Each structure stands twice: as C-alpha cells, then as structure tokens.
Amino acid sequence: MALLIIFVLIPALWIFWLAFQRWDLISGTSDFIxxxxxxxxxxxxxxxxxxxxxTVYFVAATVPISMALGLFLAMLLNQKMPFRDxxxxxxxxxxxxxIVSTALIFGFIYHPDVGVLNAALNVFGLPKINWLGSPQAxxxxxxxxxxxxxxxxxxxIFLAGLSNLPPELDEAARVDGAGAWTRFWQVTWPxxxxxxxxxxxxxxxxxxxxVQPILVFAGGVGGATAGGGxxxxxxxxxxxxxxxxxxxxFHAGYAGAISVVLFLIILAITALQVxxxxxxxxxx
Amino acid sequence: xxxxxxxxxxxxxxxPFAALFAFPFYWMLVISLGxxxxxxxxxxxxxxxxxxxxxxxxxxxxxxxATGATLxxxxxxxxxxxxxxxxxxxxxxxxxxxxxxxxxxxxxxxGKKFIFGLVLAIYxxxxxxxxxxNFIILAKLGWIDSYQAQIVxxxxxxxxxxxxxxxxxGLPHDLWDAAQLDGAGHLRFLWAIxxxxxxxxxxxxxxxxxxxxxxxxxxxxxxxxxxxxxPVQVGLQAFSYADATNPVLHAAGxxxxxxxxxxxxxxxxxxxxxxxxxxxxxx
Numbered sequence: 130m131a132l133l134i135i136f137v138l139i140p141a142l143w144i145f146w147l148a149f150q151r152w153d154l155i156s157g158t159s160d161f162i163x164x165x166x167x168x169x170x171x172x173x174x175x176x177x178x179x180x181x182x183x184t185v186y187f188v189a190a191t192v193p194i195s196m197a198l199g200l201f202l203a204m205l206l207n208q209k210m211p212f213r214d215x216x217x218x219x220x221x222x223x224x225x226x227x228i229v230s231t232a233l234i235f236g237f238i239y240h241p242d243v244g245v246l247n248a249a250l251n252v253f254g255l256p257k258i259n260w261l262g263s264p265q266a267x268x269x270x271x272x273x274x275x276x277x278x279x280x281x282x283x284x285x286i287f288l289a290g291l292s293n294l295p296p297e298l299d300e301a302a303r304v305d306g307a308g309a310w311t312r313f314w315q316v317t318w319p320x321x322x323x324x325x326x327x328x329x330x331x332x333x334x335x336x337x338x339x340v341q342p343i344l345v346f347a348g349g350v351g352g353a354t355a356g357g358g359x360x361x362x363x364x365x366x367x368x369x370x371x372x373x374x375x376x377x378x379f380h381a382g383y384a385g386a387i388s389v390v391l392f393l394i395i396l397a398i399t400a401l402q403v404x405x406x407x408x409x410x411x412x413x
Numbered sequence: 414x415x416x417x418x419x420x421x422x423x424x425x426x427x428x429p430f431a432a433l434f435a436f437p438f439y440w441m442l443v444i445s446l447g448x449x450x451x452x453x454x455x456x457x458x459x460x461x462x463x464x465x466x467x468x469x470x471x472x473x474x475x476x477x478x479a480t481g482a483t484l485x486x487x488x489x490x491x492x493x494x495x496x497x498x499x500x501x502x503x504x505x506x507x508x509x510x511x512x513x514x515x516x517x518x519x520x521x522x523x524g525k526k527f528i529f530g531l532v533l534a535i536y537x538x539x540x541x542x543x544x545x546x547n548f549i550i551l552a553k554l555g556w557i558d559s560y561q562a563q564i565v566x567x568x569x570x571x572x573x574x575x576x577x578x579x580x581x582x583g584l585p586h587d588l589w590d591a592a593q594l595d596g597a598g599h600l601r602f603l604w605a606i607x608x609x610x611x612x613x614x615x616x617x618x619x620x621x622x623x624x625x626x627x628x629x630x631x632x633x634x635x636x637x638x639x640x641x642x643x644p645v646q647v648g649l650q651a652f653s654y655a656d657a658t659n660p661v662l663h664a665a666g667x668x669x670x671x672x673x674x675x676x677x678x679x680x681x682x683x684x685x686x687x688x689x690x691x692x693x694x695x696x
Contacts, residue, residue, distance in 0.1 A: 132509065132569035133535050140546035141538045147546060154548070202430060205423050218682050219431040222438070225678050225685065227628040229649045230667035234441045237452070237664065245440060248456045277434065282689065289690035338541040341631050345650070368541045375545045376635055384545045392542045399537065 144392065147385030154379035166386035176358075177387070180365040186268060187275075187339060187366060192332045195276045199283025199328070204313070206284070207291040217288065221281035228278075232345040235274050236261065261346060264363035271342050271364060278342075279335075283328055290324025291317070330402050334395055340368035367391050441671070444664035449479045452661055464661075471657070471665040479659040486656055487640050488669070491648035498563045498633075498644055499626035505568035506622045507615055513569065514577020515603050519589065536571040540632075548635055562636040563644070567626065573618045580614045581607060617688035620681050627674050645670050 148166055152159040170177050206217055223231065238246050239260035247257040260270040294317065302312045318325075343366050347359035356373040358365035371391060375384035444452050445468070446461040469475040476483045516522070517529050547566055556562040584607060592602040608615075630646040637643045643651070649670045653663040678685060 132565065133532065133571065135550070136547055136566040136569075137535045137538050137543060138531070140543035140550065141535075143546040144542060147549075154552075202427070205427050208420075208423070210420050210423065216427050216431050217686065218679070220434050221682075221686055222675070222678065223434060225624050225628070225674065226438075226671055227630070227646055227649075227674060229630055229646045229653075230441070230671045231437060233649070233653055233663055233667045234437045234444070237444050237660070238437065238440060243453050243455045243457055245457045245459075251456065277437070281434065285686055285689050334539070338539045340541055344631065344634075371541065372544065372631070375548070381545050381549065388542045388545060392539070395539055395542075396537070 144385045144388040147382055148389045150382040152382035154381045166383050170386050176362055177370060179362050180367050180370040184366040188333060188336045190272045191275045191336050195280045196283050196328055196332060198280045200287045202284045203287035203291055206288060220284050223278045224281045228341050229345055239270050262360060264361035267359045267364045271346050274342055286328050290321050294320050333398055337395055338368045339366050340372050343369040441664055441668050445668050447661055449659060449661055467661050467665045471662045477659050484657055486652055490640055491643055491645040494642055495627060495644040497560055499623050502564040502567045502626050503619050503622045506570045506573050507619055509569040510573030510577045510618055511608055513574040515581050517578045518581035532571055532574060551636060557636055558638045558642050560642060563633050576614045576618060580611050616684055620685050
C-alpha cells in the first residue's frame with residue numbers, strides 16, 4: 130500500500146506541481162514558472178500538436194482493427210474443435226513476447242529492399258514501400274505491428290465473453306431460421322456488448338499512451354539529437370514526446386506538463402466512454 | 414466425419430491467420446540462421462540455412478563472421494540481472510498482494526472503504542504519466558542504476574491486491590472461527606491456512622508479474638546506466654543499436670532473449686490465458 134502511494138499516487142499528484150516548474154533533470158535545479166509550460170505546449174509547440182494527431186491516428190487505426198480481428202477470430206474459435214487451444218495460443222503468443230526482440234524482427238520484415246513484406250507485395254504486383262523510412266508508411270508499419278501484438282489479447286477476452294453467453298438464445302434463433310450473419314448481429318453482438326465495451330475501454334487507454342513501439346521503431350530515426358520520432362516526426366506520439374522531453378532533453382517540468390495533458394486526456398476518454406456507453410450496454 | 418467437414422471453412426480461415434501470427438517467430442529463426450549475404454537477397458530466402466554458429470558469434474564464443482572481430486556482450490550478466498529483478502519483484506508482489514488483499518477482505522480498520530477506493534483509483538493512473546516523478550524520486554533516493562530501482566516501484570500491484578481480496582472474501586468464515594478457537598491471530602491464520610489455499614490466484618499473479626518484469630523495457634532503459642544492472646531487454650537494444658553491426662547476429666540475439674519467455678509461456682499458457690480471460694488484466 131505504501132509502495133502504491135509512493136510510486137503511483139504521489140507521482141500522479143506531483144506531475145501537477147512539476148508542470149509549473151522549469152526543472153532540469155541533470156542539474157536538478159527547479160524554479161516556479163507558472164503556466165509557461167502549458168502556454169508553450171498548447172499554443173506554440175508544433176511537435177506536440179503533431180504528436181496529438183499522430184496519437185489519434187494510431188488509436189483510431191489500431192483499436193478498431195485489432196478489436197474486429199480479435200472478435201472475428203474469437204467467433205471462429207468459439208466451438209469445440211480439434212487444435213482449438215493450439216490456435217488460440219499461437220494467436221495470443223505475440224502479446225507476451227518482449228517488445229525489443231519482436232520489433233527487431235519486424236524491422237527485418239519491413240526492410241525496404243529485401244524485406245519479406247515488400248516481397249509479398251511484389252508477388253501481387255505492388256510496389257516496394259519504404260516502411261520505416263518514409264513519413265507516410267512508418268505509422269502504418271507501427272500500427273500493423275501493434276495489431277499483431279494485441280489482437281491475441283482481444284481474442285482471448287472476446288472468447289471468454291462468448292463462452293459466457295447462454296447458448297439457448299442462439300439456438301432459438303437458429304430454429305427460427307436466422308442465418309449466421311443475422312444471428313451474430315441480432316443475438317450475439319447485443320449480448321456481448323459488456324465485453325466489447327470493456328475491450329474498447331482497455332484498448333483505447335492502452336494505445337493512447339503508446340511509447341515503446343515508437344521508441345524501438347522510430348527512436349533512432351529522424352535524428353537522435355532532434356529526439357527521433359521517425360521521418361518528419363511522423364511517428365511522434367504524446368507518450369513518446371513525453372519520454373523524449375524528459376529523458377533525452379531532461380526537461381522534467383515540460384515533460385510534467387505533457388504528463389498532465391496525457392493524464393487528463395485519458396481520464397476524459399474514460400469518463401466519456403463510461404458516460405456514453407454504460408447506459409446503452411446490454412447487461413444481463 | 415460430417416462435423417469435420419462443417420469445421421473445414423473455419424480451419425481454412427484460422428490456419429492462415431495463425432500462420433501470420435506465428436510468422437515473425439519463424440522469420441526470427443530464418444534470419445538468425447542465415448548469412449550476411451543470404452539475408453540481403455531479394456526475393457528473400459524463405460527457409461533457414463542452419464548456420465547455428467551465428468548463435469556462438471552472438472554470445473562471443475566465435476568471431477563475428479562479417480567483421481572477424483569477437484563480440485564481448487555480457488549476456489550472462491544481463492540474464493542474471495533480469496532474473497534478479499523478475500524474481501525479486503514477483504516475490505515482493507506476492508507478499509504485498511497477500512497482505513493487502515487479506516487486510517481488505519478480512520480485517521476491519523478505519524477508512525477501509527476509502528483506502529480501497531484509492532487503490533482502485535491508482536489502477537487508473539497510467540505508468541507513462543508517472544515516469545518523470547518516479548525517476549526524480551529514485552534519483553533523490555540515490556537508486557539510479559540499481560536493482561531496487563527496477564524492483565521496488567513495481568512491488569505492489571493493484572491487480573494482485575484485488576485478486577487476492579476476491580479470493581479471501583470467498584473463503585468460508587468458519588475457517589477463521591476455527592483458527593481463532595485454536596488461538597491463531599490474523600498473521601498465523603494467513604500464513605498457515607489462507608495462503609496455502611490461495612495457490613491458484615498466487616500462481617496467476619506470479620506468472621503475470623514475472624512475464625511483465627522479464628519483458629519490461631522502458632523503465633529499466635531509463636533507470637539503468639551501466640551493464641552491471643541492465644536487464645536483457647535493454648542489453649538487446651544496446652546490442653542491436655551499437656554493439657553488433659551484423660544484422661544476422663541481431664536476430665540471433667533476439668531469439669536468445671525471446672526463447673526463455675516463450676518456453677515459460679508455452680509451459681504455463683493455460684494459467685496465463687485463463688487468467689487473462691478471467692480478469693482482463695492488461696500489462
């Protein structure tokens with residue numbers, strides 16, 4: 130309990146103090162500068178503005194794709210069948226694997242000249258893409274990686290949700306002659322809404338604070354002295370910008386201001402989702 | 414027979430998807446067993462060439478075939494560091510989860526509801542947000558570049574406390590009454606009776622935490638500055654960015670770092686996947 134207070138609660142409150150300081154991590158000096166950090170961050174910082182949009186882009190692509198894919202695979206696996214556990218395990222494995230090594234391998238897969246992904250595109254007559262080296266492609270590349278990494282988690286949660294549904298309703302609809310498509314949208318989807326809602330909330334919050342994939346895919350791209358973030362800062366996210374400001378430039382106060390904004394955004398999203406969906410979700 | 418035929422379309426979709434999800438691991442193996450020439454061929458060679466000696470080069474037992482120089486990477490040190498951190502923080506989490514969960518489940522104390530609410534609120538605070546203040550706290554404690562910097566901040570887990578509380582609340586009250594009759598206090602009851610019964614949730618917590626600690630990267634990257642305390646993930650990052658230039662060895666290094674956690678996951682996948690399905694924890 131004391132640990133939680135010291136390392137979570139106090140820091141969480143402390144960022145609201147830190148954000149009003151000019152605080153240098155190397156010398157450890159600090160002085161109170163009022164709202165100057167926020168003024169610069171919200172009004173004048175183009176990189177921060179870009180990072181907000183790139184984060185929204187990342188969330189808006191990663192979450193729906195990995196959720197839809199997760200639900201689709203869960204529907205297919207939601208039946209007694211040979212190798213079911215094996216398939217589920219294979220799909221889930223990326224989620225528990227270390228990010229540095231899997232990202233390293235994706236670096237090979239994404240290689241512009243000899244990467245296997247471009248080779249696959251080539252088979253279909255499509256041109257080679259400079260996945261990690263061009264501002265248009267780096268975010269999609271990181272999104273593909275994140276979908277690969279997180280779909281298994283969504284599949285497992287959806288599977289658990291599906292196995293809790295009463296089979297009688299689906300059976301009754303089948304007897305009434307409803308096809309698979311109708312049964313899914315009219316029976317399964319509404320019944321599954323508490324699970325979907327939970328998965329959505331968890332996915333949005335987790336992808337909103339994304340740092341590590343950016344760090345490993347784009348940390349060294351776009352110039353380390355400029356803080357990385359990919360060509361043209363195309364892979365800059367709020368979480369990554371926070372990391373760079375604090376631990377590459379040692380601007381702890383400024384990073385504190387970013388932390389505050391990120392924290393408030395996440396709280397707002399959570400509150401919004403709770404408010405928007407909790408009444409519409411079908412609870413049994 | 415008919416059932417198998419019904420299932421066939423499912424397999425036709427599922428198997429290619431599963432193959433896609435597994436492909437990067439296969440590819441890791443293919444690259445790590447190739448040569449500097451073979452991995453730069455287009456279209457790529459899709460099968461392994463079985464150059465196992467790449468692994469010996471990656472750990473510094475053989476010279477790097479590309480440069481002829483022998484690498485000196487303290488892999489053993491990295492692995493020991495990771496094991497110390499993972500085991501240490503897992504042990505700490507098990508203790509704090511048991512004590513905290515028990516206190517919230519079975520002991521009356523003033524402000525309990527409020528404090529439990531506080532614990533749940535803490536669950537909502539993303540670790541990324543507390544990165545900077547936590548770093549400053551550790552710097553003030555003089556803990557930068559140490560094991561405790563990687564262990565203590567993660568020594569208590571809301572998920573663990575919550576799971577243990579649920580478990581202890583489900584224990585029949587008669588057990589506690591009987592133990593009290595025999596003169597046992599809370600601690601003795603917890604140690605001798607409740608904790609042994611709590612094996613299943615403890616195993617779940619331990620597995621999650623261990624995997625999370627093994628894979629943790631961002632935090633140790635920030636708080637370690639020397640090889641003495643660096644875990645394997647940060648070591649691999651340094652290896653692939655700076656120490657080795659031969660990409661084939663990067664893949665071999667990745668595989669070395671991935672293999673232990675892959676083995677642990679495959680052995681314990683029933684508990685891990687089951688635990689996720691039951692609790693929805695997300696690392």
